[in-house]
Amino acid sequence: MSKVDLIQLVKEKVQSLKAYHVENVDCEIKLHANENSFPPPPEILKQFEEAFKSTELNRYPDPDCSALKQTLSRRLNVTPENLAIGNGSDELIQILLQIFCDPGEIVGFPDPTFAMYAIIAQGMGLKSQTHPLDEQWDFKAEPFLETLNTSQAKIAFISYPNNPTGNCFSAGEVQKVIENFSGIVVLDEAYHDFARKSFISELPRHNNLIILRSLSKIGLAALRVGYAVADPLIINQIDKIRLPYNSNTLSQVLTERLLNHFEPVQKQLDALLQERDRMILELSKFGSLTVFPSDANFVLFRVEKDASAVFRQLMDRGILVRDLSRHPRLKNCLRVTIGTPEENQSFLEQIANIIK
Numbered sequence: 001m002s003k004v005d006l007i008q009l010v011k012e013k014v015q016s017l018k019a020y021h022v023e024n025v026d027c028e029i030k031l032h033a034n035e036n037s038f039p040p041p042p043e044i045l046k047q048f049e050e051a052f053k054s055t056e057l058n059r060y061p062d063p064d065c066s067a068l069k070q071t072l073s074r075r076l077n078v079t080p081e082n083l084a085i086g087n088g089s090d091e092l093i094q095i096l097l098q099i100f101c102d103p104g105e106i107v108g109f110p111d112p113t114f115a116m117y118a119i120i121a122q123g124m125g126l127k128s129q130t131h132p133l134d135e136q137w138d139f140k141a142e143p144f145l146e147t148l149n150t151s152q153a154k155i156a157f158i159s160y161p162n163n164p165t166g167n168c169f170s171a172g173e174v175q176k177v178i179e180n181f182s183g184i185v186v187l188d189e190a191y192h193d194f195a196r197k198s199f200i201s202e203l204p205r206h207n208n209l210i211i212l213r214s215l216s217k218i219g220l221a222a223l224r225v226g227y228a229v230a231d232p233l234i235i236n237q238i239d240k241i242r243l244p245y246n247s248n249t250l251s252q253v254l255t256e257r258l259l260n261h262f263e264p265v266q267k268q269l270d271a272l273l274q275e276r277d278r279m280i281l282e283l284s285k286f287g288s289l290t291v292f293p294s295d296a297n298f299v300l301f302r303v304e305k306d307a308s309a310v311f312r313q314l315m316d317r318g319i320l321v322r323d324l325s326r327h328p329r330l331k332n333c334l335r336v337t338i339g340t341p342e343e344n345q346s347f348l349e350q351i352a353n354i355i356k
């Protein structure tokens with residue numbers, strides 16, 4: 001029998017971390033994770049069933065994701081050599097930090113933004129350098145570049161649109177960062193299908209630019225598929241670092257099917273965009289809410305009362321949203337994902353009851 005002092009064996013950096021807490025309360029209406037609330041449409045499910053029948057579950061996946069990369073390269077008008085597939089784009093964020101940063105080095109990003117940049121960096125012994133966003137949740141390139149340069153950041157993350165604020169930063173300022181930063185610029189376009197704006201066309205002119213996209217927000221969160229579009233030299237480094245079978249067969253095959261039969265999904269996304277406008281309009285009618293503009297499939301808003309109390313009252317009524325109020329810049333702020341029209345209606349009715 002062994003009884004060693006286990007915690008003594010754990011690296012100090014890991015000891016001081018806390019496991020990333022994901023709300024997984026059994027709420028009927030889940031508007032907390034920016035997923036697509038619509039399940040895959042019947043046409044797509046039929047495609048999935050067909051694909052499943054010819055899947056060899058006893059074989060390892062295609063380590064190169066060739067078929068999926070072919071499909072993506074056609075859709076994006078890039079070559080397969082420009083593409084890397086990740087087990088979610090979260091994995092690609094981790095791999096990029098492994099490629100470009102030694103322990104103690106700096107990762108730069110605006111604040112507030114996607115929490116995983118700092119969390120993954122911390123887990124790897126890297127330091128985060130934040131740059132405060134202005135009152136409109138935007139930034140100017142010059143001071144941001146100054147922050148990046150004085151801290152000697154190796155890599156900058158720009159969430160575009162920005163999670164959790166919802167907006168796209170001024171394109172001209174992002175462009176200036178791409179043009180003038182001599183480290184790596186990662187444009188995280190996880191919400192691209194809702195914003196319909198992208199910096200992907202800048203790739204041929206800037207070999208230090210990396211675009212990240214994800215299938216999680218448009219209907220396949222369960223499959224964990226993200227991808228990077230970048231210079232082939234960067235893709236080669238990703239291929240050195242990633243585990244050989246980081247993308248499983250079902251994720252590859254089903255994603256390929258969905259992308260090749262996208263029309264019914266596009267209809268869902270169009271409906272979500274209409275619902276986003278309606279939600280913003282309806283929420284803005286409550287005088288006591290501050291509603292921030294959104295280019296994504298979620299809306300950030302500030303309540304006049306204690307947001308955590310509102311969060312709990314919504315949860316008691318079966319609606320899960322995201323409570324962001326612990327962040328010093330996001331006092332009393334909640335984030336709600338745009339769901340189905342029925343889900344959004346329930347949310348609007350319940351929030352009206354709670355804040356009245």
Ligand SMILES: *Cc1c(COP(=O)(O)O)cnc(C)c1O
Nearest residue numbers: 088089090114163190214216226
């Ligand atoms: C959700 C999200 C991701 C993570 O996507 P996965 O592909 O599910 O790992 C990345 N970046 C931002 C800004 C996100 O909101």
